[in-house]
Amino acid sequence: MNDTSIIALYWKRDERAVKETDKKYGKLCYRLADNILKRREDAEECVNDTYQRVWDSIPDDRPDHFTAYICQIVKRLAISRYRHDTASKRRYDAYLPYDELAEVVSGKDDPEDAHIIAEMSDAISDWLMTESKRSRIMFVRRYWYYDTAEQIADMLHISPATVWSTLSRMRKRLKEYLQKEGYDI
């Protein structure tokens, strides 16, 4: 079933909407949640919460990009849960690839940065569009979905070494691009 039809079911308050959503996006949602939470039970619960959240928000929402819409909800819920569960002992977000991203950013906490995040997201999107489709997918799967190199390699039928080298080159190019665009990161 296509996204438009699924959304139509939500608007009709037809419970098949949830079933169809699970059928189409269940695995994707689970994987994203699991990449963050690293626990099967938590990930499953997070996916169920996501369906509830989608049910509550459509209507009134009518998302143009349903996949991104649902993934954003999963991700937000999973991160929120992760931070709640690890609040007392967390020093850093374990799902984030710090070592890799440290190559791109300075690490300094500048309050001004918060204001430029939205703008920079657009810049990163623009830059991604200049990359090849395969590289783009690798980047997004690694840094948006938090997939491991092995998972990405498996999906794209390539070796993990290829994923690592491609991502490494992309990080360098991204840094250069952002600096060229005037971002002091």
Place this chain on the structure above:
Amino acid sequence: MTVEMFDNTVNGIRPELIEEAADIRPTTDRTRYAKYAAVAAVLAIGIIGWALWPHNDAPISTAPHTPAAVSEPRIETTVSVPEETTTAPTTVSETEEISYLIPQPPQSSSNEILFSSDEVTVEICPPAAVPMICESIMEAQTREEFRQGIAAVADTVVKDVTEVRIVYGPKESPYTTYKTLYTVQILECYGNIPETDTIVVAVPDSSYEDMDDIPNFKVGDEALFFLRDTAALEKDPMDLKSYSGYYVMSPADIGVVKNDTVTVDSIISASPDEQVYANQSKVDLTFDDFRSKANDLLNK
């Protein structure tokens, strides 16, 4: 900026990009096993090919090769081969032995760039591996560089070819596609030049990275095909993406001249294995063709 903040910026990328990346499915067990089977087949046949290849003192066969004829004399007609074709390269390297096995073009022409230049390196690998390594393609950082690399070394001219068959593998299982590729590669390794005007071209299955680059051909279209970089195979024999090495592109796509093209006469969808084997003797694609054209282009 901190890593967490940067993560927030990545989180805000456009939904189209998130959706594009979501639309990739993990390898199924079936395709995984198919990959292993195809690799095993390629390696096994490659080794047999290597063992059966006529050495230094043997004439080079131009007869079509079929699996049944492997253990029989393969000489139907012979061609005159310049002495240089079986002369070992002056630089001793790991590929020296292979240079005896695979016919090479004459090295006497002063303008010819045979296997390397500042920009491009073309090497011969053992028959079990994929034959060409094109550094410029492998190192391409952008799509444009990739295309330039392709244009520099890889469009293949096969004279008198009047038919191209495009074999599509089924989407869910790339096995047929890989098998087709394997068939083509083995014939290359044997260096056969069949008396035929047909090329079987394997197109990567639709999960392949740059499917967008593959135009939808129809009968009557002009097309050209070329070998893509396959260096990764040497590093990781399980990296079957390397086998998806045959691209078919429209001439306009990489800007080559019109008479470098062939015409699509028929298109075979999801060809069963038997059909692939039936086409085996019709494959016409050789190292010499490739190298000859690559040298022409490099010397322009």
